[in-house]
Amino acid sequence: VAQIVGMGEAADYLSEIGMEEIAAHEAKLTAIMLDGIKEIPGVRLLGPLDSVDRTGAAAFHVEGVHPHDVGQYLDSLGVAVRVGHHCAQPIHRHFGVFASTRASLGPYNTEEEVGVFLRALAGVRPYFRLED
DSSP states (O other): OHHHHHHHHHHHHHHHHOHHHHHHHHHHHHHHHHHHHHTSTTEEEESOSSSTTOOSEEEEEETTSOHHHHHHHHHHTTOOOEEEOTTOHHHHHHHTOSOEEEEEOOTTOOHHHHHHHHHHHHTHHHHTTOOO
16 A cells, blocks of 8 residues: 555645656766766766666766776765666676676756766776876
């Protein structure tokens, strides 16, 4: 019963904001995030490089740093990401990596938070003394 009530509340929340507004907001933040990731040396986006064929998520590989270490470093700075296979081992093989880090956006995220994420991500390789 709790799950049904929760789902109803989530639907009401999304309806109040409006799905078109949510989609536009996520597209804007996704474009900012992707453009920022592409500027960070040693970080490779997996998948489309622009926001046209993307939702509010980006998987990436930090050269020379295990995804779990990337996640731990970002977590220490208050940035939450997912790490691992993401139930997508075949696509990881396609991109030649064993796992990745994934940042996800939602209607609750802000441009400022994307900036915090990008600054934190830019610090990963220097932290592990892998500066280019």
